[in-house]
Amino acid sequence: MLHEKTLDHLLQIKEIYLEPEVYHMPRGKEILAKYPDAKLIEVASHWKIPELFGFEGSVEDWISNKRNVLILGIKKSLSARANSRSSHWIAPSESNGCTMSCSYCYVPRRKGFANPITIFVNIEQIIRYLQRHAMRQGPKLQPDFIDPQYWVYEIGENGDCSADAAICDNVKDMIHAFTKIPNGKLTFATKFVNRELLHYDPQLKTRIRFSLMPHKMSKLVDVRTTPISDRIDVMNEFVAAGYEVNVNFSPVIYYEGWIDDWVLLFAELNDKLDAKTKEQLTAEIIFLTHNEQLHEVNMNWHPKAEEVLWRPEIQEVKYSQTGGRNVRYKRGFKKDLVDTFTDLVELHLPYCKIRYAF
Template identity: 55%
Template sequence: MPPATAAERLLEVRRIYHEPDIERWPRAVQVLERFPDAERVEVASHQDIPGLYGNPGGVERWVRTKREVLVLGEKRSLQARPNGRSADFIAPSTSNGCAMACSYCYVPRRKGFANPITVFVNIERIAGYLARHAARQGPKPEPNQCDPVDWVYDLGENGDCSADALVSDNVRDLVDLFGDLRGAKASFATKLVNRDLLDWDPRGGTRVRFSLMPEPMAHRLDLRTSRIPERIAAVNDFVEAGYEVHLNFSPVVVHEQWLGQWAELFDQVDDVLSERAKAQLACEIIFLTHNEQLHEVNLGWHPRGEELLWRPDLQEPKTSHSGQANVRYRAGWKARWRDQLTDLLAERMPYCRVRYAF
């Protein structure tokens, strides 16, 4: 028997919540036809689904919900928000939520409990908005940490585009769009190796950022994702297929053996990457930020991960811009650890430019 595909492993859709008159959108029809046996439940809004969002009992069905449920809705607010860190702009989302279950993910706490994939079906409007926005920018006046030449648009702030591509053609439409846009580039981070993307034609207009962490950490924290060796092995193939490929070393989780594990990971990456992949490589380094409410939720479905994520002896409180109670590593210690990790990277992978470390 052949191994299960990514779609078979992640999705067994049994229920689709959708807004009224959703079939007026061709993209909604595509998704409904892809999962013809799923129960359809009409809801007033994709943002307010009784029993799915804000339901404490949902913690017991965390992974099952991600596997069995999809949501279809319309993205009504279209705005490219300035960013300046990983990308110049955060593009309007074409999805929200994820089929994977990384225990540190910030997205579930926005809606409450398990957050399955929501597909925004008005892709034509989103793509049109992005094309007009990119055209208004004109040539980039000077290089920055996002890119030396192009304006960079992050497509996947609230989900994983590789997983979204298992459900609809939204991501492919945007990869095609940015392949034609002069002076603009799409970007998304992913923890899933979806080899269907290798058959597309990005024409250098899309940056894929494979997220990596040491395998022992990923085994505990990156649930329902592609294994770390599989992600590393995919880099060369995606470069050959016409993508720009960077790495996200994130989240960096500090523990007693953390620096040695990162040294092993850097050596593993160096051994696998082709010279062509190394020549175009850059990375982001992001240390863990956790959340008090998410910590309490995680204790109900994956407490072993919290042994690594919730470290009051190493962390300090930080109130987010939205008023949530977050924790991050203590500032003085984090600065020292960041320097240790970037020095280690420079030693083991001197060709890998650090776009930013946070």
């Protein structure tokens, strides 16, 4: 059974902004039929809705947009971008935006702040592109730290695929398609438990990465997400259902008592994960990166979180690959934090491999 109560809390679609072509697309028709009472608002482009993407107002309106607004569009630019950490390629998005409101999230920085889910309805075109792209790569002859056998495609860079799957079958269609792509594999990270994914039969061709952090910190900064214990509770089931299940320890946030809180989380993993899940477990470790503009917005709706996220005395400027001006923990200090954390993982989760830590 899907967690209907949780989904109802996250998604109550009342307004749908849509590009005119959506009316003629099979996936578009399916979604519109699912929300027959929603108010439809035509827009020339899913990118240009100033009243949504430029909004930086009160938390009440912010959450209302997250819960009540859906955007439907056509993904016009199809390209796979090379990557070197969680995947070999970033796939063309089947969506962007998110119904959750994590206070550290990088997605709002790039596309405005009150940013609900946009679903791209030309999913068949996206899948055909990925099939052709994977074919051009040929067999993966050399194992690497990303995967020993397959070219891995990230499909959740700009949103949460588990939440998207509550709206339509885009994610299901992609998972099914990759079971038939001989040299390819999907991956995405999630903070939301959607048990419907257990019925998708991924045949070990999809890697789902559950994002985890200490409970106390998650309650402060992981706004509108599935509780950490609930994410851990389903990991064995997802392995049994044919997924590779990894964990993202992300973001790792420094604060008084942070080590003790992580040790408690590791103990919970040790207690709850079965032997099969432990044997295949790999972690990706990502320390907090923040952003001054996001900090200023958060101060208007969630200032308590900024007490741990915005720490100028221990942070320095970092420019992203796209030229964004962010802040991270100071270089020497961060190296010590990374070393401490990886040592903790190796001590408390000796079966858990580390794909990368930064």
